[in-house]
Amino acid sequence: MTNTARFIRHGQSVEDRATGLVWSRSANPAGWPLFWDEAREYVATLNREAYLGHGDWRLPNRRELFSLMDYAQARPALPPGHPFTQVELAWYWSATPYAANPAYAWYVHTEGGRMFYGDKGRSYYVWPVRGRSPALWVTGGPETASGTPWPDPRWRAHGDTVRDLMGGLTWSRCADLGPGPVSWFRAMELAKEADAARLGGLGGWRLPAIAELELMVHAGHAFPALDPAAPFSNLQPQYWSATTSGFDPEWAMALYLDKGGVGVGMKKDAHYHVWLVSGQNSADE
Template identity: 30%
Template sequence: MGAHRDSAHHGQRGRSQGAAAGRDRRGTELGQGALSLARALVAAAVLIGCIASPAAAQPVPSKVPPTGVRICLGLTKEGWPTPQACTDAGPLALVPKQDGRQGAGPLAYEAVPGQPRTACVRDRVSGLVWEGKRDNGRPADAVAYVAQVNASRLCGYADWRLPTVAELHGLVDLGKERVPEVRPDRPLAEQSVIDARWFPNTVPALYLTSDMRDPTSPWCVNFANGFVYDCDPDMSREPPLFVRLVRGPEAPKAGRWRELPDERGVPGGAVEDRHTGLVWRRCEEPQTWNGKRCTWSAKRYDYVQALQRASEQAGWRLPTIKEVNSLARRETDRFEMPPSDFPAQGKEASRAGQWSSTVCNSSPETSTARASISAWVLSREGAIYCEARIMHLGVRLVRE
């Protein structure tokens, strides 16, 4: 499993690669109605939220939720990468500073006072409040649905909106087993990569976000496997598209970044994200900040090299997939990692996908095959998927 991406993603990746050639055709097929819908998804959600919510004096922090992953990468005596439980005192030498070894614990939720879980649920880490869902139905029109929920004042609030990719992906439980096929004899939420106890009415399918990849394609989160990719905004088409609304602090449009001294005392060598509370190295590895620019050139690492590089940097670590995704910005026909308003780095490196410390697929050694392991990555186009450990990608380190 670790030597290649999920089989389910091959078709998704093919769709993305063929999207440029097919979008004109699809735009013609859907007509101006679908195009208007896609453009309205963000505008309507933002407009409703702005009308309903008073302006805050300062941005309210929203921490990044844990991933729930419980498998880490270890090395055999021969140096072969092999999966092992993050808490297992087994025969492998576990590489330090991995996602599952950070002690973040499982995803954590709580009830909203006086409300059932099928109405709304609060994320104890991010502070976001999520629509709970009374059934597994899906709306015919996402924009109309946002207006309807706000008019009903669900849980006493009228500032519900479509979530961003980072927000919706924050619900994904990557420690949960992904099922290859949906079984009709099991509850759908149990087959979705989400905490079924708190979100019992969830379908292992695509859920819509407010972020647009291009004028006709929004980004979606797949709760069957945790992948993120662009999808068809037509709510009447197959495969079905679902919606789960959110309310709470959004990433600020300005004043998000604050320059800090790095571990060497160089001013501006580190950058604090005031929205998440995370602190990032200003430069991609192995570059360093000299007070004016990033020196040398960014390097591309395979997965083991990325983890080992992070373990050698005192106080820093490789981010989880949810953390690295929090640094991304998705706008129509534009993806940035990091965003353009992130403090200038000097000479820009060529864009590359980014490793996370979150293990994705793994399989132990057998009598006929060696152990394999892969990790979650953020692609240079903005998608999230499993990548083989032998690929060479970028590394940006983080700390609390």
């Protein structure tokens, strides 16, 4: 789907056909940053006033904000040709609280697509959204559920691999194939080696994209931010993705599994771990 076809304008609203969500065309209708509680009250005011003809606006959850990011782009990290206006190169609030501390909530930075959490008493921007997405899974966080519920059970372990019935991918059961932190370049080599060795009897092993890694996050947990039923071993706090940062090609996106954040690291530095993914299934499934 081209970006022109992905986004459809309806006056000052924009429908994202990739997710089914409808966003305010203005990415800053409030005009200034707000505290988290103020952001929620601002959206409630939009609903009382039937902003753009509707009364079901809300603060997006972390996965919904994340779904807008295009990591091949920067300043802003949005798909080229997008129809949005007033996009601030700054942090945007989500509705998702941080599991380890309810005084904090998740936010996304539109300049490069990083996602972290911060004190609800700080001021960040608000980008209202409407609708429910059949294409996005719920975050697992305590905010009002928006998205598709997770399958139960989600995981199917088989030898050295684990099938994720939600994402449809197979992961290495050992979540530290370095072992230990390695550079991004070494991580890519390890993926090729695992593929050549047919880890778990499967091929197609690779470093996951950042969107695939983020899907592992359970926003209702921290240390690690992972479903407690997930049957992985050797879990580590940070992981490389295959996704190069659009901000700087010498950097790649990384997942902070301990907390659930998305950041970047210099490819040459041995700071992150390796967790591989394959699109193949075990023959026993």
